[in-house]
Amino acid sequence: MKQELHTARLRLSLVQIGDMAQLLAYELRNRITHAAHGPQRADADFTEDACFRRIEAQLRAARAGSGYRWLIRLKDEPGQIIGHVAITSIQREVRHAGMLGYGLDLDHTGRGLMTEAASAAIRHAFEHLNLHRIEANYRPDNAASAGVLARLGFEREGFARQYIRLDGEWTDVVLNGLCNPAWKAPLALQVTDAPDAYLAPCEVIDFEHPAIQHKAAALRAAHADVLELIQASFEFVRDRIAHSWDARQGPVTLRASEVLETGYGYCYAKSHLLAALLRANGIPAGLCYQRLSVGDTGAPYCLHGLNAVLLPGFGWYRIDARGNKPGVEAEFDPPRERLAFKLQDPQETDFPQIHARPLAVVTSALRAAPDIFRLHDQLPDLSPDSNPA
Known part of the structure; x- marks a missing residue:
């Protein structure tokens, strides 16, 4: 605010x-x-x-x-x-x-x-x-x-x-x-899983890992207010975990614990860590995706990973912890969304679904890539008329 x-x-x-x-x-x-x-x-x-x-x-x-x-x-x-x-x-x-x-x-x-x-x-x-x-x-x-x-x-x-x-x-x-003559309807986010799934661990969002538990506890100890805790968790992942392609280094990470321990991750992996930190503190969190132009000039396109979190008094709210840089400024500013990227191309898409687990096309791409450079050449994608599941 x-x-x-x-x-x-x-x-x-x-x-x-x-x-x-x-x-x-x-x-x-x-x-x-x-x-x-x-x-x-x-x-x-x-x-x-x-x-x-x-x-x-x-x-x-x-x-x-x-x-x-x-x-x-x-x-x-x-x-x-x-x-x-x-x-x-x-x-x-x-x-x-x-x-x-x-x-x-x-x-x-x-x-x-x-x-x-x-x-x-x-x-x-x-x-x-x-x-x-x-x-x-x-x-x-x-x-x-x-x-x-x-x-x-x-x-x-x-x-x-x-x-x-x-x-x-x-x-x-x-x-x-x-x-308001310029009012725009917000994206109607769609929950795809049972409510308890957004609080549960899985192979990728492995918040039961000791390192995740330790970091979540430290964030909780410093921020008693729920909204402040969410913001602090978001800013930690956004600012303290390097985006692998921005840094041009680091391994290809997938599991939340890998992202935390190495300090590197693509947008997908960073969203896994943020979901894990929030769920470890009892805050429902899910995964969302956009389809964006890789070079902002049309094809090729790729998926971009971000999060949705259930805010008290607001409902589901999307946040993007991929990491800021010149021209990219994502913030936690409810009820206004401040995401890293705005859609600029008819083939770009905001997928409204909130997933409890990562999409298979994302986990497959991360597992198959031997390094961040190969991953950059083979980023996961879905057509704009897909119904991600």
Whole structure:
């Protein structure tokens, strides 16, 4: 998740524990003016302990992909929070929608700052989070909020009576919506095996090997949060295991334990190691494939190996640990996929299947190749209309 958004005058940063003192000061300064637009709060809600709990809840929502809150600061006055903007109540599957909320320090109104900040959050939600729709509501007497939403392009869609309880009273609201004209449906990933297969060892994903167990335990000890553990495992394989063809050295590796012990592997072998490390820590992981042009200029083509991991709060998510280099930048950035390669050719293909075990065409090629140079000349391939099994 992108931690900061920038506009001409503003810096928007995702809320963190270290923001507590500034955030509490902002909330106290605006307690009276913001009261009509939020839940009823007592004095106990304006303490460091209460603020800490709110930040923790917002961090959990961000990790789960259900909501993000950015704190607004002026670039030329970074020491003070002057507002906030949030995309919350995010739903996926048939909705791909979220709710926009915002607030601004009373001393900074009337300068277009809220429109500027909300515009950045909406652009991020459409381009990065791939939301199809954002909704926003305001009280009928809130002319300032009506103006902000109008400038942002929201359309008034209705009027809801006693819709929400604000400051202790049931309140009418004006309903508004904004749709993403560039929304693209994500690839519909398909699980091909029983759920427990994505946690099980096999000959190639041999996570019961002592070396795999040792490395998985070390990663687990350093990262208690599941998403952080997944990211650390991904980055270890991406950055610490050399891609054999990039390095032009190393043996042809197949089993996860071989990849870990030698420090080398083609994309297929690196995906075997990542699946093994994740499964060793009880995280369901599978193998996915793309068909790509070997030289980016048409034939010949080959399979490219990557992973899918079952993320809490997100579902299955593809990651590519083949290793970064100039022109290749794969990242762990859910819910957005940041894979090593984008399809550029009609004969290139994203295969949607998530496999618990490597494809036979891949294992056969790795076993048959006497060295990495011969493997490069005989990379495995499948036609784009294949149904890999």
